[in-house]
Amino acid sequence: MTELVPPTLRADEREKLATYWHFFEPHAEAINAEMLAVLEKMPNWAAMIHAMRPEEVAEQNKRSNARTKAALLEDDWKEYLADLHQQGMGYAKAGISFAAWFEIIAVFRDAVRHRIAEVAAKDIHHATSVGEGMNRHLDIAMSYLGEAYLATKEEIIRDQQEAIRELSTPVLQVRDRLLIIPVVGLVDTHRARFLTEGLLRAIRERRARGVVMDITGVPIVDSKVANHLAQACEAARLMGAIVVMTGISSEIAQTLVAIGAQLRGVRMVGDLQGGIEEIDRVLARTDALDDEIEAAP
Amino acid sequence: MSVPILKQGRFLVVAIQDELEDGEWQTLRTDLLARAGLHRSLGVLIDVSAMEIMDSYATRMLDGLARMLRFRGAETVVAGIQPTVAFAMSRLGLRLSSAGTSLDLDDGLAELRRRTTRRGHGV
Numbered sequence: 041m042t043e044l045v046p047p048t049l050r051a052d053e054r055e056k057l058a059t060y061w062h063f064f065e066p067h068a069e070a071i072n073a074e075m076l077a078v079l080e081k082m083p084n085w086a087a088m089i090h091a092m093r094p095e096e097v098a099e100q101n102k103r104s105n106a107r108t109k110a111a112l113l114e115d116d117w118k119e120y121l122a123d124l125h126q127q128g129m130g131y132a133k134a135g136i137s138f139a140a141w142f143e144i145i146a147v148f149r150d151a152v153r154h155r156i157a158e159v160a161a162k163d164i165h166h167a168t169s170v171g172e173g174m175n176r177h178l179d180i181a182m183s184y185l186g187e188a189y190l191a192t193k194e195e196i197i198r199d200q201q202e203a204i205r206e207l208s209t210p211v212l213q214v215r216d217r218l219l220i221i222p223v224v225g226l227v228d229t230h231r232a233r234f235l236t237e238g239l240l241r242a243i244r245e246r247r248a249r250g251v252v253m254d255i256t257g258v259p260i261v262d263s264k265v266a267n268h269l270a271q272a273c274e275a276a277r278l279m280g281a282i283v284v285m286t287g288i289s290s291e292i293a294q295t296l297v298a299i300g301a302q303l304r305g306v307r308m309v310g311d312l313q314g315g316i317e318e319i320d321r322v323l324a325r326t327d328a329l330d331d332e333i334e335a336a337p
Numbered sequence: 338m339s340v341p342i343l344k345q346g347r348f349l350v351v352a353i354q355d356e357l358e359d360g361e362w363q364t365l366r367t368d369l370l371a372r373a374g375l376h377r378s379l380g381v382l383i384d385v386s387a388m389e390i391m392d393s394y395a396t397r398m399l400d401g402l403a404r405m406l407r408f409r410g411a412e413t414v415v416a417g418i419q420p421t422v423a424f425a426m427s428r429l430g431l432r433l434s435s436a437g438t439s440l441d442l443d444d445g446l447a448e449l450r451r452r453t454t455r456r457g458h459g460v
Contacts, residue, residue: 240423240424241420243420243440247440247441248440249440249444274432275424275426275427277438278423278426278427278438279418279423279438279440280416280438280444280448281440329451333450333454
């Protein structure tokens with residue numbers, strides 16, 4: 041996990057955070073109870089709150105308060121931020137929207153605000169400091185929570201990309217020494233590399249003489265993609281395989297001509313079946329020729 | 338050290354182990370062309386399975402060699418280009434236009450036979 045950098049605070053900001061905490065601590069239990077009551081009625085949070093027993097909730101609040109106290113009073117942010125990050129990732133993975141957090145913050149702000157209002161008349165200066173400290177605290181909390189959400193989303197995207205990559209480049213062996221590569225989805229540089237390496241390894245391991253690369257499932261072919269595919273075919277030919285490409289749609293055919301793509305040395309056949317038949321024909325010819333050669337006096 | 342050239346019927350077989358330098362390519366060219374002439378070889382099989390790298394220089398040398406051998410009446414097949422090498426070559430756009438390619442020595446010999454057989458005569 042990346043190091044969480046604690047917030048940079050001016051001396052006066054730290055003072056206000058401490059002022060806020062001193063004000064808040066005695067009210068903590070009451071405020072937590074109020075929040076629970078309100079959140080229980082909210083669709084986003086109700087289910088989760090009911091999943092926990094009251095003792096668990098109390099324990100959690102106690103620990104959370106201790107961490108917050110260390111952060112606000114002693115400038116020790118480590119555990120507080122770590123816990124916040126953990127929570128953020130957990131809720132992000134559970135599918136609770138980041139916006140839903142603002143619901144909680146709103147309830148919290150209200151709960152603290154009306155208690156500040158009660159003492160404001162006596163000492164407006166103090167009340168203002170408490171309010172500012174609270175705002176700073178909540179801003180810090182939300183920013184770290186947001187970062188945690190972002191980090192989680194990025195992680196999910198990376199995992200999905202990896203899954204897609206692996207999913208879509210199977211190498212299938214059909215006959216003795218004939219491989220079929222069905223290419224599905226968008227082909228970027230990464231995937232092209234993955235695909236080509238897998239293909240070449242398979243040619244060597246299964247001693248393939250023929251390869252049919254079917255691109256029916258490739259929606260877009262631009263000059264970069266055309267290049268990637270051409271390179272894959274060329275590499276296969278360098279290893280002695282006959283390469284046939286099938287499944288080029290009418291749209292892609294037009295695109296290829298429009299961009300002047302050269303897929304030299306690659307035989308094109310309309311569909312997969314035709315491609316397999318073509319390789320069978322070529323290999324049958326070479327086999328027949330081999331027999332002739334052997335039989336010759 | 339010069340690359341050993343073996344004779345297999347009407348074919349010559351050569352295995353290149355490492356990257357060759359200018360002088361070594363020159364020697365190999367001279368030797369192969371001489372031997373091809375001497376034995377009236379119909380084909381030359383060049384095994385490169387031990388080569389971990391084949392850059393544009395090596396590819397040019399091989400392709401040039403194949404063209405020269407054709408002038409001497411011999412077909413060339415390059416056997417055993419490794420997956421990583423094939424991948425790198427394709428990305429750099431390196432081509433062997435004057436020689437056939439095969440997965441390994443066995444396939445290479447079969448390919449040479451096919452390329453050099455004359456219908457009804459056999460090799």
